[in-house]
Amino acid sequence: MADLKVKIHNLEFKNPVTVASGTFGFGEEMAEFFDLSLLGGIFVKGLTIKNREGHVYPRMAETPSGMLNAVGLQNKGIDYFIDHIYPNIKHLDTHIIANVNGSTVEEYIEVTEKLNDLEKVTAIELNISCPNVKEGGMLFGISCPSAIAVTDAIRKVYKKTLIVKLSPNVTDIAEMARAVEGAGADSISLINTLLGMAINAEKRKPILSTITGGLSGPAIKPVALRMVWQVYHAVKVPIIGIGGIMNATDAIEFFLAGSSAIQVGTANFIDPMASLKIIDGINEYLNRHSFQSVNEIIGLLET
Amino acid sequence: MKVVADHKVVNIQYFSEENYVIQMESPVDIPKIKPGNFAEIKVDNTPGVFLRRPFSILDVDYENKLISFYVKVIGKGTRYIGLYEIGDQINLIYPLGNSFTVSDKDRKVLIVGGGSGIAPFILLGKEMVKNGIEATFLIGGRSQRDIILTKEFAKYGDVLVTTEDGSLGEKGLVTQHSVFISPQFKYDRIYACGPDPMMKAVAIIAQQKEITCEVSLENTMACGFGICLCCVTATQEGNKRVCLEGPVFNSRYLKWQI
Numbered sequence: 290m291a292d293l294k295v296k297i298h299n300l301e302f303k304n305p306v307t308v309a310s311g312t313f314g315f316g317e318e319m320a321e322f323f324d325l326s327l328l329g330g331i332f333v334k335g336l337t338i339k340n341r342e343g344h345v346y347p348r349m350a351e352t353p354s355g356m357l358n359a360v361g362l363q364n365k366g367i368d369y370f371i372d373h374i375y376p377n378i379k380h381l382d383t384h385i386i387a388n389v390n391g392s393t394v395e396e397y398i399e400v401t402e403k404l405n406d407l408e409k410v411t412a413i414e415l416n417i418s419c420p421n422v423k424e425g426g427m428l429f430g431i432s433c434p435s436a437i438a439v440t441d442a443i444r445k446v447y448k449k450t451l452i453v454k455l456s457p458n459v460t461d462i463a464e465m466a467r468a469v470e471g472a473g474a475d476s477i478s479l480i481n482t483l484l485g486m487a488i489n490a491e492k493r494k495p496i497l498s499t500i501t502g503g504l505s506g507p508a509i510k511p512v513a514l515r516m517v518w519q520v521y522h523a524v525k526v527p528i529i530g531i532g533g534i535m536n537a538t539d540a541i542e543f544f545l546a547g548s549s550a551i552q553v554g555t556a557n558f559i560d561p562m563a564s565l566k567i568i569d570g571i572n573e574y575l576n577r578h579s580f581q582s583v584n585e586i587i588g589l590l591e592t
Numbered sequence: 593m594k595v596v597a598d599h600k601v602v603n604i605q606y607f608s609e610e611n612y613v614i615q616m617e618s619p620v621d622i623p624k625i626k627p628g629n630f631a632e633i634k635v636d637n638t639p640g641v642f643l644r645r646p647f648s649i650l651d652v653d654y655e656n657k658l659i660s661f662y663v664k665v666i667g668k669g670t671r672y673i674g675l676y677e678i679g680d681q682i683n684l685i686y687p688l689g690n691s692f693t694v695s696d697k698d699r700k701v702l703i704v705g706g707g708s709g710i711a712p713f714i715l716l717g718k719e720m721v722k723n724g725i726e727a728t729f730l731i732g733g734r735s736q737r738d739i740i741l742t743k744e745f746a747k748y749g750d751v752l753v754t755t756e757d758g759s760l761g762e763k764g765l766v767t768q769h770s771v772f773i774s775p776q777f778k779y780d781r782i783y784a785c786g787p788d789p790m791m792k793a794v795a796i797i798a799q800q801k802e803i804t805c806e807v808s809l810e811n812t813m814a815c816g817f818g819i820c821l822c823c824v825t826a827t828q829e830g831n832k833r834v835c836l837e838g839p840v841f842n843s844r845y846l847k848w849q850i
């Protein structure tokens with residue numbers, strides 16, 4: 290057995306395989322499939338200050354090797370999470386990481402302050418990259434000054450590990466990464482979904498109620514790999530790679546490009562056991578290539 | 593726990609080019625399946641098919657570990673599943689979703705199915721017989737070739753049929769069947785599954801007659817087990833997941849534009 294432990298800032302993860310926000314609920318439904326404590330961490334569904342119903346159906350379109358979603362951050366709000374969901378998942382022996390959203394800097398702060406006291410939420414992931422909300426969300430993540438402003442404001446009120454999740458819908462990802470690192474991010478996760486669109490030609494209508502939505506799945510993996518690699522060369526903080534990871538080989542590619550950990554997203558929908566298989570596959574790869582630890586292959590890409 | 597496993601195809605019976613029943617053998621004991629439960633089928637090696645496809649569980653044989661589905665071809669996935677060969681493996685996840693209410697207070701129920709919406713009603717019919725409830729099945733389709741499994745339904749109750757072209761049973765839509773205007777129309781509950789317009793029309797009739805009506809929705813799904821929030825329907829209590837809080841809902845709980 291190779292050593293799968295990795296460090297993100299000052300947190301130790303038992304393995305580098307975590308699950309992406311919005312693709313694993315709050316974990317409760319997935320407990321029917323396997324022991325969630327086997328995961329390195331769980332990034333729970335995006336939280337906002339108030340209840341959000343999200344967008345109207347249809348919110349999903351299948352695309353070549355991927356899918357578009359326009360869920361629109363449906364969640365019952367941070368207080369509901371604290372009172373009714375956190376008590377059911379806090380016993381898990383894995384990192385529970387809250388995905389924080391807001392339409393103003395004040396809302397991001399309000400949500401974050403409520404999370405400060407939750408002992409088992411060991412980190413937050415600041416989502417400044419959601420393409421599915423009109424105000425806030427991605428708007429913060431596509432310009433450096435606003436990304437800096439929100440990261441800086443959260444850094445001042447949050448003492449634990451702060452992960453900032455970047456949007457791929459920018460021209461210069463390295464610049465964004467440097468900006469949030471400078472504003473106090475302890476780690477950077479990327480990528481969120483790519484803005485996309487699907488059309489029903491027969492009906493001459495968009496498939497999503499919102500017309501545009503977020504693209505995920507294997508279709509976005511090459512873009513994600515490129516961005517992780519660029520960010521790896523731009524910042525010092527650890528990177529959590531996301532985007533179209535379906536199997537262990539995909540995960541290894543993200544480590545080689547510079548990720549210290551990875552998030553499994555859309556793959557969970559097709560194979561609820563995908564993340565467990567990826568953990569096994571990483572171990573198998575490390576053994577086959579005689580590496581003692583997964584840390585040896587982070588950024589090991591030979592160019 | 594859910595079953596997530598490769599199942600061996602043991603039989604595919606075509607009723608027409610667009611309708612077939614596929615039967616598979618489970619490698620494990622099949623857990624208790626309730627009428628209305630569905631499975632997510634993985635369709636491998638089909639260009640353009642990325643996500644699993646949801647199908648109601650048509651029938652189960654616990655002793656021989658057999659599970660079957662009725663599939664109506666509407667696109668790539670539904671066509672391809674019918675092209676599997678005997679012995680091929682198909683990955684299934686089940687049982688998913690909630691189920692129809694079976695109440696021992698009911699004496700007579702009407703079960704309305706259109707198109708592939710008849711699929712959950714074999715298991716429901718069996719439950720009716722078990723509970724001594726008298727069931728009437730009303731089955732609708734475009735033409736005679738769409739009306740299948742009537743002999744099977746007849747084991748569990750009376751069978752009424754409508755076709756749009758009049759090639760079998762009464763001509764017209766299911767909701768135009770004479771049963772609805774019959775003076776003997778007296779049911780304790782109505783169940784409906786099929787295209788949305790059909791379910792809405794049935795729900796309106798049920799509402800007028802003040803009969804409880806349960807419908808099973810077929811929203812498009814990405815996961816099928818509650819984690820993506822893509823499949824929601826608007827209800828009196830906000831958006832609910834069709835795959836987890838549904839697919840069966842009391843029609844009055846839904847915020848349908850009716």
Ligand SMILES: Cc1cc2nc3c(=O)[nH]c(=O)nc-3n(C[C@H](O)[C@H](O)[C@H](O)COP(=O)(O)OP(=O)(O)OC[C@H]3O[C@@H](n4cnc5c(N)ncnc54)[C@H](O)[C@@H]3O)c2cc1C
Pocket residue numbers: 630641645646647648649661662663664665666667668669670671708709711712809810811812813839
């Ligand atoms: C809970 C549940 C139970 C179901 N049970 C059965 C069953 O027992 N038997 C059966 O034959 N089918 C059933 N369906 C429907 C079945 O899942 C779809 O027909 C199937 O997913 C279509 O896949 P495809 O690849 O053939 O079509 P695609 O190639 O994906 O689509 C073809 C066309 O149909 C449209 N379409 C696809 N799925 C839907 C949908 N759900 N609603 C509206 N439009 C759609 C697409 O937008 C496209 O225009 C059920 C669906 C649900 C949610």
Ligand SMILES: Cc1cc2nc3c(=O)[nH]c(=O)nc-3n(C[C@H](O)[C@H](O)[C@H](O)COP(=O)(O)O)c2cc1C
Pocket residue numbers: 309310311312334335336358360362388416419454480481482504505506507509531532533534552553554555556820821822
């Ligand atoms: C249905 C769905 C919902 C999502 N919801 C969120 C969310 O609430 N917060 C967030 O930061 N990212 C969200 N994402 C983005 C994912 O976390 C991930 O960044 C993206 O899907 C790319 O990874 P993948 O290709 O492995 O899915 C969502 C993605 C999907 C498909």
Ligand code: FES
Pocket residue numbers: 812813814815816817818819820821822823824833834835836
């Ligand atoms: S299909 Fe994913 S939550 Fe219902």
